[in-house]
Amino acid sequence: MAIDAHVRCDEIVTALGDFLERALGPEETEAVEQHLVICVGCAAYVAELRTTTARASSLRTADEPDERTLSCLRALFATQRATDEGEP
Amino acid sequence: MARDHAQHECDLQLLAALRAGDERAFLTLVRAQHGALIRVALGYVREATIAEEVAQEAWAGFLESLPRFQPEAATVKTWLFRILINCARARGRNERRSVPLSALASEADEGPLVSPERFVPEGHVWAGHWSSAPRKFVLDDPAVSREARELLTEAIYSLPESQREVMILRDVEGLDADEVCSALALSEPNQRVLLHRARTKVRNYLEARLGKEA
Numbered sequence: 001m002a003i004d005a006h007v008r009c010d011e012i013v014t015a016l017g018d019f020l021e022r023a024l025g026p027e028e029t030e031a032v033e034q035h036l037v038i039c040v041g042c043a044a045y046v047a048e049l050r051t052t053t054a055r056a057s058s059l060r061t062a063d064e065p066d067e068r069t070l071s072c073l074r075a076l077f078a079t080q081r082a083t084d085e086g087e088p
Numbered sequence: 089m090a091r092d093h094a095q096h097e098c099d100l101q102l103l104a105a106l107r108a109g110d111e112r113a114f115l116t117l118v119r120a121q122h123g124a125l126i127r128v129a130l131g132y133v134r135e136a137t138i139a140e141e142v143a144q145e146a147w148a149g150f151l152e153s154l155p156r157f158q159p160e161a162a163t164v165k166t167w168l169f170r171i172l173i174n175c176a177r178a179r180g181r182n183e184r185r186s187v188p189l190s191a192l193a194s195e196a197d198e199g200p201l202v203s204p205e206r207f208v209p210e211g212h213v214w215a216g217h218w219s220s221a222p223r224k225f226v227l228d229d230p231a232v233s234r235e236a237r238e239l240l241t242e243a244i245y246s247l248p249e250s251q252r253e254v255m256i257l258r259d260v261e262g263l264d265a266d267e268v269c270s271a272l273a274l275s276e277p278n279q280r281v282l283l284h285r286a287r288t289k290v291r292n293y294l295e296a297r298l299g300k301e302a
Contacts, residue, residue, distance in 0.1 A: 008216025010200070010207045017284025021265065023276075041218035045291075048225060052240070052291045056259035059241060065122040069140070073118050073147055074111065080151040081109045 007035055012042050016049065099164045106154055118147070121165070124261045125172050131245055131252050132180030142179050146172035166270040169263070173253065173271065180249075201288045223299025239297055243290040251286035258283055 007015075012035055018024045019032045036043045065073070105113035125146055129139035149171045157167055206222075208214045225236075244255055253272055257263045263271065269279050 008207075009218050010202070010204070010216045013202050013288075014200075016288075017280050020284070021280050023280060039217075041221040044224060045222045048222065048295065049287055049291045052294060053259050053287055055236070055240060056244065056255065056290075057262060058237070059244070059260050060127070060262065061123060063123050064119050069122065069144075070115065070118065072144060074115070076144070076148055077111055077114050077151060080148075080154075084155060085109075 007031055009035075009039060009042050012036075012039075013045065016046060020046075020049070020053075095163060096159065099159050102164055103154070103157065103159055106151075114151075117164070117168075121168060122147075125168075127260060128169065128172060128253075128256055129176045129179075131256050132176040132249075133183045138179065138183065139176075142176050143172065145175045145179075149175065162270050163267065165263070166267050169257065169267075169271040170273075177249075201285065202292065223295050225294050225298035236294070236298060239294060240290065243293040244286075247286050247289060251282050251289070254279060254282040255286035255290070259287070 012032060015024065015028070015032060019029065022029075024032065036046060102113060102117065106117075122143060125143040126136070126139045129142040129146075130136070133139055133142060146168065150168050153167075153171065157164075162170070206219060208217050208219045210216075244252065244260065246252075247255060254268055254274075257268045257271060258265070265276065265279060268274065269276055272279070274282070
C-alpha cells in the first residue's frame with residue numbers, strides 16, 4: 001500500500017503494524033509520522049496500542065520453579081546424561 | 089552483528105557445558121526459562137498443572153535433542169521454545185482448549201482491523217477518517233490497574249492460536265522478531281501481520297471495556 005501525505009486514517013491503522021516494526025520505507029514512515037502529528041484520533045490510537053504492548057510485558061513474572069520442579073528436572077538431566085554416556 | 093556474535097558465543101559455551109553434563113548450567117537455564125515455558129504453554133492448555141507437564145515434556149525433548157542441536161540453525165532459546173510449542177500444540181489439541189471470548193477467537197480473520205463503522209463512509213469528503221475519536225483508556229490508572237491486568241490477560245489468551253503465539257512470545261516474553269520467526273518458523277512479514285492483528289484486537293478489546301470518550 002502506498003502511503004502519502006493524503007493518507008486516510010483507516011489506511012494508517014492498517015499500516016501501523018509495519019510502522020511500529022520499522023518495516024516501512026523512509027517516505028512512508030515520514031507520511032505516517034506527519035499524519036500522527038496532525039490527527040488526534042490516530043495519535044491516540046497509536047498511543048494506546050503502544051501502551052497495550054508495553055503493558056503486556058508486565059504479565060511476565062519473575063517466578064522461579066519450585067524445589068519440587070527443580071528436583072524433577074535434575075533427575076531428568078541425570079537420566080539423559082546416563083543415556084548419552086551409555087550410547088556407543 | 090555484535091549482539092548476534094555475542095549471543096552465538098554464549099550459546100556455544102552453554103551447549104558445551106550441557107553436553108559435558110554440567111548440571112549447574114542446566115539449572116541456570118531452567119531458572120531463566122521455566123516460567124516463560126509455563127506462560128506460553130498456558131496459551132494452549134487450560135490448567136497450570138497441565139502446563140507444568142508440557143514444560144517438563146519440553147525440557148525432556150530439549151535434553152534428548154542436545155546431541156543433534158546445531159547452533160548455526162537456531163539459538164538455544166528459540167530451539168527450546170520451538171520444542172515447547174510443538175509439545176503444547178499437541179497437548180492443546182487433546183485438551184481442546186476452549187476460547188471463551190468469541191469476539192477475539194476468529195482464526196480466519198481477514199477482515200479490517202477496525203470496524204469500518206468507526207470511519208467516515210465513502211462518498212464523503214472525509215471518507216476514511218475517524219468518525220469519532222478512539223476512546224482513551226488508561227492502563228496505569230490505579231483505579232483500573234487490577235481490572236486492566238485481568239482484561240489484558242483474558243484478551244491475549246483468547247486470541248486465535250497463531251496470533252496468540254506471536255504476541256505472547258514478543259510482547260509478554262520479550263523475544264525479538266528474529267527469535268519469534270525462528271521459534272515459530274514464520275517469515276518476517278507473516279510475523280508482523282500476526283503481531284499487528286493480535287495487538288489491535290487486544291487494544292480494541294480494552295478500549296471497549298475501559299475506554300472513555302476522548
